[in-house]
Amino acid sequence: MKKSRPEVEQYIKEVLVELFEIDEAELKPDARLYEDLDIDSIDAVEMLIEIKKTSKKDINPEQFSEAKTLNDIVDIVLHL
Amino acid sequence: MDNYNNMESLQLSAKSHPANTLYRALGTAFCYALFGLGAPMVSIILPVVNAIPMSGAQKKQWTRAIISKSCMFYLNTMKNLGLLTYSIRPTSTIAPKGKIIIANHPSLLDAFFILGMCKNLCCITKSALWKNPFTALIVRMADYIPNDCEDFIQEAKKRLSEGENILIFPEGTRNYYDDQLDFKRGAANIAILTESDIVPILIKCAPRAMQKGEKFYSIPAVAPLFSFDVLKTIEIKKHIKLDSPKTLQYRQLTRYLIDTYRPHLTKTERLKPSDAA
Numbered sequence: 197m198k199k200s201r202p203e204v205e206q207y208i209k210e211v212l213v214e215l216f217e218i219d220e221a222e223l224k225p226d227a228r229l230y231e232d233l234d235i236d237s238i239d240a241v242e243m244l245i246e247i248k249k250t251s252k253k254d255i256n257p258e259q260f261s262e263a264k265t266l267n268d269i270v271d272i273v274l275h276l
Numbered sequence: 277m278d279n280y281n282n283m284e285s286l287q288l289s290a291k292s293h294p295a296n297t298l299y300r301a302l303g304t305a306f307c308y309a310l311f312g313l314g315a316p317m318v319s320i321i322l323p324v325v326n327a328i329p330m331s332g333a334q335k336k337q338w339t340r341a342i343i344s345k346s347c348m349f350y351l352n353t354m355k356n357l358g359l360l361t362y363s364i365r366p367t368s369t370i371a372p373k374g375k376i377i378i379a380n381h382p383s384l385l386d387a388f389f390i391l392g393m394c395k396n397l398c399c400i401t402k403s404a405l406w407k408n409p410f411t412a413l414i415v416r417m418a419d420y421i422p423n424d425c426e427d428f429i430q431e432a433k434k435r436l437s438e439g440e441n442i443l444i445f446p447e448g449t450r451n452y453y454d455d456q457l458d459f460k461r462g463a464a465n466i467a468i469l470t471e472s473d474i475v476p477i478l479i480k481c482a483p484r485a486m487q488k489g490e491k492f493y494s495i496p497a498v499a500p501l502f503s504f505d506v507l508k509t510i511e512i513k514k515h516i517k518l519d520s521p522k523t524l525q526y527r528q529l530t531r532y533l534i535d536t537y538r539p540h541l542t543k544t545e546r547l548k549p550s551d552a553a
Contacts (some may be wrong), residue, residue, distance in 0.1 A: 214521070215521050215523040215524070216523055216524075216527075217524065217527060236460075236461060238461070238465050238526070239523050239526075242521065242522055242523045243523075246521075
């Protein structure tokens with residue numbers, strides 16, 4: 197069953213809080229991953245692995261690395 | 277430490293004579309020229325070493341020894357000219373095995389000192405140095421790791437397991453003031469992913485000299501004193517929660533590294549990044 201946008205968004209937020217010690221209040225949809233949330237490229241790889249594990253679907257790493265904001269990640273996961 | 281502080285206050289209270297400032301300005305210009313001549317000199321010696329029939333591993337050791345001695349020679353020339361003084365503790369050379377060497381980064385000379393004082397040091401350098409005709413042979417023969425190396429962690433792991441040490445400045449670039457401590461997570465990333473312990477070196481430079489954003493000809497009022505203190509080796513497993521996600525371990529260890537340096541560093545006047553253009 198396809199998940200709704202709010203469900204996916206909530207899931208991504210949980211991943212971000214768990215992996216990167218980010219305060220959930222900072223997680224606005226347009227929050228920039230690298231500038232606002234202090235995520236780096238090594239972090240992004242770990243996030244990709246984590247999302248793959250849960251969704252059990254393949255994610256194109258190049259597409260994932262182009263994601264700039266929380267919203268971009270939600271879009272990628274919604275269209276898997 | 278007391279000795280250092282005494283010397284520091286002595287130096288800071290000393291008023292520089294204009295003739296002394298002029299002398300040191302000329303000396304500094306001479307040393308820039310010496311570096312300009314010295315680096316190509318190394319490039320002339322290396323092909324000779326390269327031609328000696330010995331194994332690649334031996335050539336690497338020779339090359340690193342030549343780099344190390346050249347750095348010390350260069351720094352001692354500056355010392356003998358009265359342009360700087362330095363102290364290295366506990367000894368003038370250290371020989372760790374398979375460690376990540378980290379240091380705070382106040383000055384342009386930091387890497388020279390660490391290359392001079394640490395045996396079997398592998399540097400991570402800009403990949404552009406592999407293409408520059410003046411530096412290509414040096415970085416190749418010293419077998420440094422280019423920063424665009426594809427399988428970087430595997431390469432670092434291999435080197436560390438062979439007893440080489442890898443130098444990283446966690447700040448990534450020279451800082452603007454002593455207690456800035458804006459450590460990136462790269463050093464912690466590499467230490468955790470290669471399961472290597474960390475040797476922290478504490479650098480002090482008073483008054484601050486050859487710092488980021490400064491014109492190369494601007495020199496401090498008195499000759500700077502550099503001190504290099506090799507701090508206690510950090511066993512990384514003691515400072516990370518092994519059952520937490522790697523991403524959290526990187527953050528835990530980075531915080532611990534900052535906390536290791538913080539008590540040693542006091543506030544200095546801030547050079548605003550905007551002044552540095």
